[in-house]
Amino acid sequence: MMDPRRALALLGAAILSWTLATHAFPSRPASALADPPVASLAASGASTDAQAGFELVETRPATIRPRVRGYGRILDPLPIVEAIALRDAAKAASDQTRAELARVRTLARNEENASIRDLQLAIAAEARAASDLETARARLVGLVGPELERDRDLSALARRLRDRETSLVRVGVPGDPPALDPEQGVELTTRRSQATAKGVRFVGVAPLADPGLPGAGWLFLVVSPMPAPGTPVFASIQTGGGPIPGGVVPCRAILRNAGRELVFVRLGDGSFERREVVMVESGSDDCFLSSGVAPGERVVATGAQQLLSSELLGTQDAASP
Numbered sequence: 001m002m003d004p005r006r007a008l009a010l011l012g013a014a015i016l017s018w019t020l021a022t023h024a025f026p027s028r029p030a031s032a033l034a035d036p037p038v039a040s041l042a043a044s045g046a047s048t049d050a051q052a053g054f055e056l057v058e059t060r061p062a063t064i065r066p067r068v069r070g071y072g073r074i075l076d077p078l079p080i081v082e083a084i085a086l087r088d089a090a091k092a093a094s095d096q097t098r099a100e101l102a103r104v105r106t107l108a109r110n111e112e113n114a115s116i117r118d119l120q121l122a123i124a125a126e127a128r129a130a131s132d133l134e135t136a137r138a139r140l141v142g143l144v145g146p147e148l149e150r151d152r153d154l155s156a157l158a159r160r161l162r163d164r165e166t167s168l169v170r171v172g173v174p175g176d177p178p179a180l181d182p183e184q185g186v187e188l189t190t191r192r193s194q195a196t197a198k199g200v201r202f203v204g205v206a207p208l209a210d211p212g213l214p215g216a217g218w219l220f221l222v223v224s225p226m227p228a229p230g231t232p233v234f235a236s237i238q239t240g241g242g243p244i245p246g247g248v249v250p251c252r253a254i255l256r257n258a259g260r261e262l263v264f265v266r267l268g269d270g271s272f273e274r275r276e277v278v279m280v281e282s283g284s285d286d287c288f289l290s291s292g293v294a295p296g297e298r299v300v301a302t303g304a305q306q307l308l309s310s311e312l313l314g315t316q317d318a319a320s321p
Contacts, residue, residue: 055302056266059247061295064281064288065185066244070218070235072171074226077161080168083140084158087149090129090136097122097129144168145219147204160223167226170206171235172217185238186220190231199223236281244280246290251282253301255308264300264307265293272300272307 104122107114141149151157160166169188188197199222206217218237254277255262261279264272277292293299300307 053303053306054300056298057250057253057301059249059289059293059295059297059299061245062248062288063243063245065242066239067236067281068173068239070171070173070237072169072217072233072235074229074231074233075168075170076229077164077168080140080143081158081162083136083143084154087133087136087140088155090133094126094129094133097126101126142207145204145207148219164225165223167222167229168203169220169222169226169233170217171220171233171237172206173235173237187236188220188222189234190227197222197224197226244290246280246288247293247295247297248286248288249293249299250301251285251287253299253304254279254287255304257308262304262308263289263293264304266298266300274308274311 101122104114104119108116108119137149148154148157157166161168171186171188186200186202188200190197201221201223203219203221206219249263253263255264260276262274263277264274267273275292277289279287280290281288
């Protein structure tokens with residue numbers, strides 16, 4: 001009885017021989033994949049495509065607003081809650097000492113129960129309280145930025161952060177994108193949920209550089225339930241540029257070779273053509289291409305890797321002495 005592994009190997013060799021026999025490649029030099037796209041398969045009919053295992057999908061026209069990818073994490077709320085409490089306490093003390101100083105000054109002016117020493121002590125107490133308030137504000141600004149520090153409802157925010165009803169997310173974007181406008185639209189997802197967070201509000205520029213999140217940083221408040229602090233977050237942030245025209249193809253149609261992204265296009269004469277494309281955005285199933293294919297052209301969604309492998313094999317044969 002024949003060994004199953006040997007039988008499987010013979011079957012695979014037979015399939016590969018049939019494919020190469022029915023779809024012959026023209027001879028090309030060893031540098032073919034570095035050259036501009038060339039026709040890669042001889043003409044064949046739709047029935048042959050199905051027999052060979054090829055699935056063709058028409059490129060759909062589309063336009064998108066340019067977006068950039070960002071990465072971040074959910075911040076620990078405890079330091080922020082503590083900083084808000086210290087700021088509130090310092091503000092209450094500052095208000096109290098300011099009112100006391102005004103009272104002592106009135107008494108001293110009217111030569112009532114307030115000596116020069118009482119006035120000096122009140123002035124010193126008010127100055128210390130004002131300094132403490134500035135220190136508390138600076139600490140809070142260092143955590144959440146000046147925009148959020150000026151929020152009049154910080155105490156309520158602290159309660160929501162403490163109870164995990166709201167999360168503060170810091171997102172970093174590599175490089176220096178001057179046209180970035182986070183208020184235009186942002187999508188936040190986590191690897192665990194894969195669902196877009198709801199109720200995202202842009203807070204402002206992140207105040208401190210984060211060595212783990214290079215580039216410009218932004219803060220967002222998320223009012224929907226989020227995972228634990230420290231959870232990585234993926235962001236897609238819309239920029240301020242105009243719409244980009246292009247086409248949508250299945251992501252499985254895109255191949256990666258030597259740092260380039262490629263697709264195979266079915267031409268009108270029945271041959272296949274390898275093309276380099278520029279992928280701007282990708283989803284779970286479909287990818288948006290800004291160049292390389294035109295709407296209406298058919299790309300190979302299933303079987304593209306087979307075409308590329310056969311092309312590479314033909315290149316190696318041509319380069320052999």
